[in-house]
Amino acid sequence: MKFFKKIFSFGTLMFMIGIMFVGIFNISLEATNTIEFCTSCHSMQNNLAELKQNVHYNNASGVTVGCPDCHVPRDLIPKLQLxxxxxxxxxxxxxxxxxxxxxxxxxxxxxxxxxxxxxIATDSRECRECHSFEHMDLQEQDDSAQTMHKRAIKKGKTCIECHKGIAHEEPDEPD
Structure with a gap:
């Protein structure tokens, strides 16, 4: 009987440790998915300044997109890989x-x-969390956007192939 009590106690302890680990792990993931965390490195301050001038951050609708919205996948495994x-x-x-x-x-x-x-490898997965060809009303777009989006759909292009520099200044290609 003592043996089973020890096994049960050990199992209970391991279960509690597991719950604590999952909780701490989740808190860590959430804490590293904020603009504040992303821009805590000095080198990212300029990117934040660019983003704040962009329609994805500063717009009439009040919808604000932050670093993780574009750079971090929502699904757990791709998020951990990134x-x-x-x-x-x-x-x-x-x-x-x-x-x-x-x-x-x-x-x-x-x-x-x-x-x-x-x-490109993920078919602009993070962009498609908010934007998708299926939900676009092409008739409401100007002629140029309509033409380009129809062409992109037909050719199987992904968002970033045409929209580089949409959230940050597009860098100059080196010589």
């Missing part, structure tokens, strides 16, 4: 690779292309 990839950005901030505006700008083309490649 969080692991983002560790390298923190590393580069710490060692000084991108810790000043000048250093960041020097690498901006490369960094932007990494984001664009990821967005």
């Amino acid at each position: 969080k692991l990839i983002a560790v390298k950005d923190i590393y580069h901030e710490i060692i000084g690779t991108i810790d000043t505006k000048e250093k960041f700008e020097a690498r901006r083309w490369q960094l932007a292309n990494q984001v664009w490649d990821r967005m």
Whole structure:
């Protein structure tokens, strides 16, 4: 009987530790999905200033989009994968690779292309959380937008292929 009591006590303890781990893990994920966290690195302050001048952040409807809305997947597994990839950005901030505006700008083309490649690979998944061809009223768009969206639908293009520079200044391609 003592054996079963020990097993039950151990199982209960492990269950409680598991619940605490899940809770702390969830709090950590939420805390790292805020504009405040994203811009806590000096190198991201310029990106925030650009975003604040953009229609995705500053608009008549009052709907505000933050860093995680465009850069972090909503589903758990892709979110965790991206969080692991983002560790390298923190590393580069710490060692000084991108810790000043000048250093960041020097690498901006490369960094932007990494984001664009990821967005193309995921069919602009984060954009499509709010925008989708299926829900667009093409008749309400101006002629140019109608034509381009119809062409994009036909060719299977994804948002970022045409809308680079939509939230941040598009970097100049290096020589």
